[in-house]
Amino acid sequence: MPEFEQTLGAGALISIAVGAVALLLLLIIQFRIHAFVALxxxxxxxxxxxxxxAGNILTTLTSSFGSTLGGVALLVGLGAMLGRMLEVSGGAQALADDLVRRFGEKRAPMALGIASLIFGFPIFFDAGLVVMLPVVFTVARRLGGSLLLYGIPVATAFSVMHVFVPPHPGPVAAAELLGADAGLLILVGLMVAIPTWVVAGHLFGAWIGKRILLPVPDILATDKSAGEDANPPAPGLVVALLLLPLFLIFINTGLDFARAQGWVDSNATWFQLARTIGATPIALLISVLVAGYVLGPRRGRDAVKVERILDSALGPVCSIILITGAGGMFGGVLRASGIGNALSDALSDIGLPVFxxxxxxxxxxRVAQGSATVALITAAGLVQPAVQAAGYEGxxxxxxxLALAAGSVMLSHVNDSGFWLVGRFFNMDVKTTFKTWTVMQTLVGLVGFALSGLIFWLA
Incomplete structure (x- = not known):
């Protein structure tokens, strides 16, 4: 594939990006073209x-589509399987009943959000959200009201942990580029993430949930033909099954810390095997196998019914996976075209304080190419010389x-795979996704920037 060097100016590239987004919205909203095709x-x-x-276009499309699917398809597919087993077995209902009993109906959204903050420490946004959705949907069905009352606090919790707190890839890579201490970044990241969740997740979720009545979709609805358990699993068992992938994923965090401290040989076979087991897709695969046994044959359900339940989980999420991949394709084209670089170069010449x-x-x-992780890492590389020259530390x-991380989550729109993932799982149209997900992500960015600025000036 021949090398491509962009010759268009920043103004032309930015105009192309704006026109592309406008055309996409027109096709989806006005002409009702399916989002996958429109993207x-x-x-x-x-x-x-x-x-x-012309010789590069197809490769650019398929590579960005494939790379997005590589990160999303396994997580969504396996997460949906795990969620369906919990749903059909009555486990999601049992955990929902237990949460409501312990915290009360009025505090159920807060309970779901706090649980997601804990789960979100080691697990990526996509996987965490998919695993928690059956519990969210069950609580929403039981208590009534808009799904947004329960879904926004959960989605925000996973989002703030993913963008602000190591061991997630964005803050880890930015810390390495800028020379920040990972342990201190975890502490400061939590100081920013938790208050940000209170504002953008808990308070905004309660506000928007009263204004937009969003019914619970049937995407992860129970397969009645599979037969529900008259004696559902205990809430403790459900929590253990939800924590199993998180525990396996957290192994990687401990191994990375041990490697950084020089305690282990990263080339050792056992180390590489443990890292593989702790990889998110493998952790979810192990959890699906364990759940399939514990909630299947161990509870009297034969293997044929388990296989049917797991198979029924995949159909409803195929559209979500494909649309998410297409969103990643659109972002990949914007990156390959140089639009993101043109924007960052223009801003870097303004002469503002580095913060x-x-x-x-x-x-x-973020606005130009969609990926929060790419935006954070790229921005860190661009400001690295200025940060080093300023001598910032601690x-x-x-x-x-964290200021860079806050910027990387701002103004999520149609080139962000998360926009489509949440919108489709919550069964929202594009307008509603803008009113809910985009506003929430922008609140996360603004509040996170304000809090990180307060820490910066007080330090």
Whole structure:
């Protein structure tokens, strides 16, 4: 594939990006074209207009589509299987009843959010959300009201942990680039993540849930033909099954810390095997196998019924997986066209303080290409010389990393795979997803930036 060097100016590239987003919204909202088809069409047109060579277009589309699916398909598919087993067995209902009994109906959204904050420490956003959805849907069905009352606090919890707190890849990579201490970043990240969740998750979820009545979708609905257990599993067993993938994933965190301290040989076979077991797809695979046995044959359900239950989990999420992959394709085209680089270069020349400039650069990159992780890592690389020249360290350096992280989550829209993942799982149209998910993500960015700025100036 020949090398591509962008010759268009920043103004032209930004105009192309704005036009592409406008066209995509027009196709989906006005002409009612399926989001999967619309995303592919706009991706192709954007690649052509941006000047990507014809011989590179198909490779650019398929590589970005495939890389997104590689990160999402296994997580969503296996997570949906685990969720369906919990749903059909009555486990999700049992845990929902226990949460409501312990915290009360009025505090159920807070209980779900706090549980998701804990689960979100080691697990990525996509996997955590999919695993928690059956519990969220069950609580929403039991207590009534809009799904947003329960879903927004949970989605926000996983989001803030993913963007602000190691061991998630964005803050870890940014900390390494800027030389921030990972242990201190965890502490400061929690100081930012938890209050941000209170505002953007708990308070906004309660506010928007009263204004938009969103019914609980049937995406993960119980397969009645499979037969529900008259004696559902205990809530403690359900929690253990939910914690199993988190425990396995957390192994990687401990191994990474041990490697960084020089305690273990990272080339050792046992180390590489343990790292594989702790990888999110493998951890979810193990959890599905354990749940299939514990909630299947061990409780008197034969293997044929278990297989039917697991198979029924995949059909409803196929559309979600494909649309999410297409969203990643659109973001990949924007990255390949150089639009993100043009925005960041224009902002870096303005002469703002590095703390503010980093936030704005990360925001521009997020808007341009969709991925929060890519925006955070790229912005960290761009401001690295200025940060080193300023001599920041300790709390101030951690605050700079978190300011970049706050920018990387701003203004999520149609080029972000998370936009489509949450929108489709919650069965929201594009307008409603903008009113809920996009606003929530922007609140996370603004509150996170304000709190990191407070820490920066007080340090």
């Amino acid at each position: 592919i069409v706009v991706s192709v047109l954007t690649a052509i207009v941006a000047g990507i060579p 503010v400039a980093g936030f704005l650069i990360a925001t521009a990159l 709390f101030q350096l951690s605050a700079v990393v």
